[in-house]
Amino acid sequence: MTSPISRGFRGRRPNAGAAARLPPGQYETHDFPVLSAGPTPHTPLAKWSFTLGARGAPSVTWSWDEFEALPHETITRDIHCVTKWSKFDTVWTGVSIDTIIAAGAEKGIAPAPYVVAVCDGGYTTNLPLADVTGGKAWIAVGYDDKPLHPEHGGPARLLVPHLYFWKSAKWVRELHFRDHDEPGFWEALGYHMRGDPWKEQRYTGDA
Amino acid sequence: MTGDVAEARPIAWRIGTVHEIIAETSRVRTLVLDVPGWPGHRAGQHVDVRLTAEDGYQTERSYSIASPPGDPRISLTIERLEDGEVSSYLVDELREGDTVELRGPIGGHFVWSVRDGGPLMLVGGGSGIVPLMAMLRHRASAPDGVRRATPARLLYSSRSWREVIYRDELAHLADTDDSLRVIHTLTREPPPSWPGYARRIDRAMLAEVTWPASAHPHIYVCGGTPLVETAAKALVELDYEPTSIRTERFGPTGGPA
Structure with a gap:
């Protein structure tokens, strides 16, 4: 279907540099809007832990101090929210999922083709392993050189900047390997299983 | 699946x-x-x-x-x-x-139907009223008995009386339905003899207007991020189940966030 012209709509085009970085249907924002389905959890660091697990295998759990002792990276990426905003050059610090998976492998946890992230508040999201390995995903604990604010997912959130930002689950506490792709919270409520912004995979049934 | x-x-x-x-x-x-x-x-x-x-x-x-x-x-x-x-x-x-x-x-999370039951507690600010209004209109179209069985309250924060969206319709809904209460708060310019709340939504206000936690209300909060953060945090402190509180934010860049 060809879109009809919106009479009298001129719009505000992004400059050429921004246009090349904006996936279809997105616009650039300089704010950092907050999105979540419920109240913001506030987990004290003394009670925080992160667990990597798989079915039928013992899991590995890091305390906050142990997690902070893992090698951290600084990550600068554009992020794209399914609600249409994109924000360029966001700067994060965090631990690569590759690092976490390698640490798990030393304890006998074998990777599987999919992962599910589990968060405070019961939120989950599903991802193919290939989308979180090879330097594409992190557990972020810092934003703009500061500890990650609870509203934005602190103390720690998943960061998968090449997918729509709901996949970068806030308040992440666990990562589990799965043999099959099982829909998480938003994926069971009509959002796309993978969520590639460049393919505009917003909702269930999008290509 | x-x-x-x-x-x-x-x-x-x-x-x-x-x-x-x-x-x-x-x-x-x-x-x-x-x-x-x-x-x-x-x-x-x-x-x-x-x-x-x-x-x-x-x-x-x-x-x-x-x-x-x-x-x-x-x-x-x-x-x-x-x-x-x-x-x-x-x-x-x-x-x-x-x-x-x-x-x-x-969107399949920030939704309510009379079949979900009540009580229904709606907290909104500014244009955050819109999805809440769909819920109130839906409830108003239900048979009398169903409506009485799902009592509802709306706490609605606006800057001034003339910026209250759906002002007349909200008054009409509340006047014709004993099981609905609409409570306004006006944060910037309350009229001279305004008898109601005249401040931003806070914990004390929520404690006064919300059913007790023991009534297990279904709670929906929609507005700008400061209102949603304040209200959701206060409701958790007042012992409402976090999973009973659904939030939707209207970001500064427009659209529900």
């Missing part, structure tokens, strides 16, 4: 034609749209709207649906945002008979 998802059809873009425009406040108006083929929706869901300029440039935003399920037309209530590329067009330029592209309904 994976199979079902793979077979699902995309949510189609449809053409909506503006049937009527209702001025709600100086910055807010409602577009009443004819949308042939609309598949129906639940109260609280939203749509994506897409605009196309003559040279093919397109942009999209999300807007909550104000009309209840079952209405023959879809109503979107839009606030003109400062510097809003899409909202200023929809509020200032669009006329009756014009068309917009939209697709939906979208």
Whole structure:
């Protein structure tokens, strides 16, 4: 279907540099809007832990101090929210999922083709392993050189900047390997299983 | 499950034609749209709207649906945002008979039906009223007995009395329904003899107007991020189950966030 012209709509085009970085249907924002389905959890660091697990295998759990002792990276990426905003050059610090998976492998946890992230508040999201390995995903604990604010997912959130930002689950506490792709919270409520912004995979049934 | 998802059809873009425009406040108006083929929706869901300029440039935003399920037309209530590329067009330029592209309904979490039961506690600020209004209109269309069995309260924060969206309709709903209470708070310019709340929503206000936690109300909070953060945090401190509190935020960049 060809879109009809919106009479009298001129719009505000992004400059050429921004246009090349904006996936279809997105616009650039300089704010950092907050999105979540419920109240913001506030987990004290003394009670925080992160667990990597798989079915039928013992899991590995890091305390906050142990997690902070893992090698951290600084990550600068554009992020794209399914609600249409994109924000360029966001700067994060965090631990690569590759690092976490390698640490798990030393304890006998074998990777599987999919992962599910589990968060405070019961939120989950599903991802193919290939989308979180090879330097594409992190557990972020810092934003703009500061500890990650609870509203934005602190103390720690998943960061998968090449997918729509709901996949970068806030308040992440666990990562589990799965043999099959099982829909998480938003994926069971009509959002796309993978969520590639460049393919505009917003909702269930999008290509 | 994976199979079902793979077979699902995309949510189609449809053409909506503006049937009527209702001025709600100086910055807010409602577009009443004819949308042939609309598949129906639940109260609280939203749509994506897409605009196309003559040279093919397109942009999209999300807007909550104000009309209840079952209405023959879809109503979107839009606030003109400062510097809003899409909202200023929809509020200032669009006329009756014009068309917009939209697709939906979208969102399956911030939704309520009378079948979900009550009590229903709605907390809104500014244009955050829109999805809550769809819930109240849906509830108002239910049979008397069902409505009485699902009592509802709305705590609604506006800057001033003239910026209260749906002011007359809210008054009418509350006047004709003993099981609905509408409580306004006016944060900037309360009228001289205003008897109600005249401050931002806070914990004390929520404690006064909300059913006790033991009544297990279904709670929906929609507004800007500061209002939503404050209200949701206060409600958790007041012992409401975090999972009973659903939030939706209208970011400063427009659209439900």
